[in-house]
Amino acid sequence: MENAPQIAAQVDAGSPEALIFNPFDPVTRADPYPVYRRLREEDPVHRSPLGIWILSRYADIEPILRDARFSNDIRNANSLPLATADNVEERLERRAKVMLFVDPPDHTRLRSLVNKAFTPRVVDQLRPRVEEIVDDLLGRAEAKGSMDLIADLSYPLPVIVIAEMLGVPPEDRDVFHQWSGDLARSLDPLLPPELIDTIERSADAFTEYFEKLIADRRARPGDDLLSALVAAEQAGDRLSGEELVSTCILILVAGHETTMNLIGNGMLALLRHPDQLERLRTDPSLVPNAVEELLRYDGTVQMTGRTAKVDVEIDGHAIQAGEICILLVGSANRDPERFTDPERVDVTRTDIKHLAFGAGAHYCLGAPLARVEAQIAFTELFRRLPATLHLAVDEPEWRDNIVLRGLKSLLLAW
Numbered sequence: 001m002e003n004a005p006q007i008a009a010q011v012d013a014g015s016p017e018a019l020i021f022n023p024f025d026p027v028t029r030a031d032p033y034p035v036y037r038r039l040r041e042e043d044p045v046h047r048s049p050l051g052i053w054i055l056s057r058y059a060d061i062e063p064i065l066r067d068a069r070f071s072n073d074i075r076n077a078n079s080l081p082l083a084t085a086d087n088v089e090e091r092l093e094r095r096a097k098v099m100l101f102v103d104p105p106d107h108t109r110l111r112s113l114v115n116k117a118f119t120p121r122v123v124d125q126l127r128p129r130v131e132e133i134v135d136d137l138l139g140r141a142e143a144k145g146s147m148d149l150i151a152d153l154s155y156p157l158p159v160i161v162i163a164e165m166l167g168v169p170p171e172d173r174d175v176f177h178q179w180s181g182d183l184a185r186s187l188d189p190l191l192p193p194e195l196i197d198t199i200e201r202s203a204d205a206f207t208e209y210f211e212k213l214i215a216d217r218r219a220r221p222g223d224d225l226l227s228a229l230v231a232a233e234q235a236g237d238r239l240s241g242e243e244l245v246s247t248c249i250l251i252l253v254a255g256h257e258t259t260m261n262l263i264g265n266g267m268l269a270l271l272r273h274p275d276q277l278e279r280l281r282t283d284p285s286l287v288p289n290a291v292e293e294l295l296r297y298d299g300t301v302q303m304t305g306r307t308a309k310v311d312v313e314i315d316g317h318a319i320q321a322g323e324i325c326i327l328l329v330g331s332a333n334r335d336p337e338r339f340t341d342p343e344r345v346d347v348t349r350t351d352i353k354h355l356a357f358g359a360g361a362h363y364c365l366g367a368p369l370a371r372v373e374a375q376i377a378f379t380e381l382f383r384r385l386p387a388t389l390h391l392a393v394d395e396p397e398w399r400d401n402i403v404l405r406g407l408k409s410l411l412l413a414w
Contacts, residue, residue, distance in 0.1 A: 019043055021054050023189075023303075023402045030398050032302065032405075033343070036331035045317045051079070052324045053317070056331040058338040058355070060314055064327060066360035070306035071103050077307045078322025097246040100254070104361060110247060113232050113239055114365060117165065117225045123368040126161065130373055133160050134380050142384065146392065149410040153381075154263035158256035158373055165255075166248060167217065167224030172209075179206050180253045187403040189326075203249070210248045225251070251366075258300045258357075259370045261406030263377050266294035268410060271391055273345040280347060281382045290347035291374045292354065295333075297345050299356030302330040302405045329355045330405070389414045 141147035182202035357364035
C-alpha cells in the first residue's frame with residue numbers, strides 16, 4: 001500500500017478553493033469541523049477522487065447506520081482503492097472474525113455472547129469499583145499538583161476496568177498499551193506498509209497472549225467475562241477459537257479507546273468553554289447530560305464505513321452495489337439541521353440524539369460502561385481539583401489516528 005501522506009498530496013491537487021476531504025492533513029486532523037461544514041453545505045454526498053462516497057449530514061448518515069442494505073463487511077466491496085498491500089485477502093479474512101466488521105447473523109451471534117456483561121444494570125454494579133479507581137488515580141495527581149489527564153486518568157481508568165472484567169492479571173495491563181494503540185490505528189484508511197506490519201505484529205502478540213490466558217481459563221475457570229466466553233466456546237458452535245480471541249481483543253481495545261478519548265476531548269472542550277465548566281462545578285447533577293453533549297461535540301469516532309450491498313439512491317446520487325461509503329459521524333453530530341447552535345458546548349442541551357456510539361445493530365456495546373466511567377471521572381475532577389484548573393500548554397497535540405479522534409496528552413495545572 002502506498003504511503004498515506006503521498007496519497008494525501010495527490011488527492012490535494014487542484015485549486016485552493018477546491019472542496020477536498022483529506023483527513024491526513026495535520027490541520028484537518030487537529031480540527032476537522034471546518035471541512036465537515038463545507039461538505040455539508042456544498043457537497044453533502046461527495047464522491048472522492050478515489051471513488052469513495054463521503055456523507056456528512058445527519059439525515060443521511062443516521063438511516064444508513066440502521067439500513068440492512070449497507071454492510072460492515074469490507075469483503076462486499078467491489079474494489080479496495082489503493083489496497084496493494086501484501087496478503088490483503090488473508091488480512092480481510094482475519095478481520096472477518098471480529099464482530100465489529102461482520103453482518104448479521106454472525107454479528108448477532110457474536111454480540112449476544114457478550115451483551116450480558118455490558119447491560120446498564122450490570123454496569124451500574126461496577127460504579128463503586130470505578131469510583132475507587134478514580135479516587136486512587138486523582139489522589140496521585142493531587143499529590144503532584146499537576147497531571148497529564150490522558151496518562152494519569154483517562155487511559156488507566158478504562159484499562160483497569162476492562163482488564164478486571166476480562167480477568168486479565170494486573171501485572172499484564174501495561175503490556176497492552178502499545179499493542180492497543182497499534183490496533184486502534186488499524187481502523188484508519190490508507191495505512192503505509194510499515195504501519196500495517198506493526199499492526200500485524202501487535203495483533204499476533206495480542207493473539208498469543210490471549211491464547212495462553214484462554215488455556216488457563218479452560219483449566220481454571222473464574223468469575224470473569226473471559227471464563228464465560230470460554231464456556232460459550234466449549235458449548236459448541238456459537239463461538240470458534242478464532243472468534244473467541246478476536247472478541248477478547250476487541251473488548252479490551254474498544255473498551256478503553258472510547259472512554260479515554262471521551263474524557264480527554266471532553267475536558268479540553270470544557271476548558272475552552274469555561275462558562276459550561278463552571279456550571280458543572282456548581283451543579284454536578286448536570287454531568288450525565290454533559291457527557292452526552294461532549295460525545296456530540298467532539299466524540300471519539302469521527303467516521304465509519306459501510307458498503308452498499310445493492311444499488312441505493314441517496315439525495316439523487318446513485319450508489320452502486322459494492323461501493324464504499326464513509327459516514328462522517330463527527331460531522332453529523334454538528335449538523336445545524338439537527339442540532340441548534342451545534343458549534344457550541346451546552347451542558348443543558350436537550351434531545352441530544354448524537355451518533356457518537358453509532359446506531360442500529362452495531363450500536364456500541366460498551367456505551368453504558370463508557371458513560372458511567374466518564375460521569376464518575378468528570379464529577380470527581382470538578383469536585384476535587386481547584387477552580388484554578390487550566391491547560392498547561394497552549395495547544396495540545398492530537399494523535400495521528402484518523403477514525404478515532406483523541407489527544408496524545410492533556411497537561412493540566414492548578
